[in-house]
Amino acid sequence: MKVDPDITDYLLEVGTAALRGEHKNLGDEVGIDPQRVRALALPDTLSWFELVEEYWNLRTAATMTLSKTRSTQARRDWKRAITTYTRELGKADGEMSESECETHPHAPCDYECETYWSAEGYVTHGAFRTYITELDHDFVIQGFVTAYNEQRISRHTACRNLLTVWSHAEAPLETMGRENWAMLFESVGYVNDDGPAERPSEAIRLYRAAVNAEAAISGWSWTSSRKVAEKFIHWAGQERQIFEADVDPAHLLGYTDSRHEQEHLVSGLTLSDVRVSPSTLPPPQPIRRSR
Incomplete structure (x- = not known):
């Protein structure tokens, strides 16, 4: 260079x-x-x-x-x-030709080319966020982790984009595993959609729709809105209950509202932490038979 x-x-x-x-x-x-x-x-x-x-x-x-x-x-x-x-x-050795960039603007190998991350794109996070959101769901996590581990992005950029990766990935916990996600969040610290953030100082009441208590604590996606949780009662053809928990700040990994779901990422809950949430739905109305 x-x-x-x-x-x-x-x-x-x-x-x-x-x-x-x-x-x-x-x-x-x-x-x-x-x-x-x-x-x-x-x-x-x-x-x-x-x-x-x-x-x-x-x-x-x-x-x-x-x-x-x-x-x-x-x-x-x-x-x-x-x-x-x-x-x-932005003028580094090994620059891709314009035709290559136009043909494969977001190929998985792009992050290997330093010129793909121009200084302006890097510091505004635009290029990396575009790269992540254009990847197929199956490769979002791989692209992010590779770029981070190979130091193609800074910790600051990782913080700004980690929740974007989480939101765009298909079954993130199954894809990378809880231990790996936990290490990644530990590395970047508590984050929200804007990047590094101050962790809440008090417990927050959160909700999650799940088939049982074991399923509730196994998932990391919780919401502070009971109405949002209720939308998932019949999700994927399974009947679910609404569980709630007063989550200690130590269990909070991050917060995102990119999908307007007031989503908190939570790990480390036990069965004693959760309980079935009292329903706020109106009771079913009796059926009136016509005479």
Whole structure:
């Protein structure tokens, strides 16, 4: 990967000026380190994965600060530096031809090509999310885990997309197993649809439709809405009951509302944690016979 040598000077110039106090807000809030900026601009010193992580951190800090600073020159310097760097970061060796990209825009092997993850697509998570949602249900988990294990995506991107993978996968627990899912969630921490999130501090009452208590605790998908749970009473041709549990925060893995089901992922419940939920459905009306 080659980056325009001028980018080093641009970044160092702005970073040094910030440290000297010429762009006081920029220096105080971003805390730019010239050596770190130089390493960022010289990709030979960092792996591709580390390079994009550094780019993400620097860009985020700079963007937030530039929205506050009054210095027109500082804005211009950073915009030029970031724009050039974004463009150059996407120019890696082994780039696929345009015809290949058009023919197989989301092939399972795409994540092996660094150019598929342009800097802009990477930090906005757009390219990866598109890749995941375009995969066949049977390959969603495989694609995600491979990309994560081979460090084609950062932990931040993994956090932002883990629940997307869960929602798009077909029978996720059966596909990858509870132990593997548990390790994955332990790795990224508690998440919601926006990424890393603060775990609830108190127990939450959740509901799940299941044929029996054993089936209730074996599944991880619970909802905070009893009405949502009731929709699954006759799901897949089996009669189910509504079970409820006051779930301790330690058992909560994440929360997603991508399917408008107020879904909480829960693991580690025991039979003593669940109970049949009192019905809120109206009682059946007596049949009136005509005379």
